[in-house]
Amino acid sequence: MQIERLFRYDDWANREEAARLREINVPEALRLLGHIIGANWVWVTRIRGESAKMAVWPELAIAACAAELDPLREAWSQILRTVDPASTIEYRNSKGEPWSSPLDEVLMHVVTHGAYHRGQMATRVRESGDTPAYTDLIHATRSRFV
Numbered sequence: 001m002q003i004e005r006l007f008r009y010d011d012w013a014n015r016e017e018a019a020r021l022r023e024i025n026v027p028e029a030l031r032l033l034g035h036i037i038g039a040n041w042v043w044v045t046r047i048r049g050e051s052a053k054m055a056v057w058p059e060l061a062i063a064a065c066a067a068e069l070d071p072l073r074e075a076w077s078q079i080l081r082t083v084d085p086a087s088t089i090e091y092r093n094s095k096g097e098p099w100s101s102p103l104d105e106v107l108m109h110v111v112t113h114g115a116y117h118r119g120q121m122a123t124r125v126r127e128s129g130d131t132p133a134y135t136d137l138i139h140a141t142r143s144r145f146v
Contacts, residue, residue, distance in 0.1 A: 003080065003085065003104070003107050003108070003111075004080050005146060006108075006111045007076050007077075007080060007107075007110075007111065008146040009111070009137055009140050009141075009145075009146045010110070010111050010114045010115075011069065011072070011073045011076075012135075012140055012145050012146050013114065013115070013118055013133075013135035013140065014033070014036060014037070014069055014072075014114065014118075015066075015069055016133040016134070016135050017029075017033050017118060017121060017133050017135065018033065018062065018065050018066045018069065019133070020125070020132065020133035021033060021062050021065075022062055022066075024125065024128070024130045026121075026124055026125050026128045026130065028124040029121040029124045029125050029128075029132075030060075030061075030062060030065070031057075031059075032117045032118075032120055032121045032124070033060075033062075033065050033117075033121065034057070034058050034059065034060035034064075034065055035056065035057050035058075035117060036113070036114045036117050036118070037054075037058070037060065037065055037068045037069075037072065038054050038055055038056045038057060038058040038060075039056050039110075039113060040072050040076075040110060040114070041053040041054050041068070041072070041075075042054075042056050042094075043106060043109075043110050044072070044075045044076065044079065046089060046091040046106075047079055047083065047089055047103065047106070048079075056094055080107075083103060084103070085103050085104040085107065086102070086103070086104065087102075087103050088100055088101065088102050088103065089101055089103055089106060115137075118133075118135050121133075122135075
C-alpha cells in the first residue's frame, strides 16, 4: 500500500533530522522536530481512542526526540496493519472541538504535516549557517532508503 511507503519515508526523514540535529545546535529546528513527534503521538492516540501521550508542542531534547522514533514507528505500523483506512475517526482537536475525519485523510495529513515542518527546519538550519538534512522523498526513493 502506498500510504505504508509514505510512513516509511516519514520515519526515515525524521531520523535523518534527528541525526543532523545531534551534530548542530539549532533550537528552532529542534522545537519543530519535537512538534512533529508530538503531533504524531496526538494522532496515534486519537486513532486508538486514548488520552494524549504528550503535548502537540512538547519541549524535547534531541535524545528524547530520538527515543520517540522507534515507538512511533511501531505505533504507526500497528495502525496501518489493523485499521481500515476507509473508516472514520471521532476526536476532539486541541481547542476541544469535536470532529470526525476519514482515516485516510488523517494519514495523509500526518505525512504532509511532517514534510511541511521539515521544510521549516531546513530553513532554520540554513539561517543558522549550517547545512540541513537532505530529506527529499525522491532522494529517499532513488537511494532505496524507503
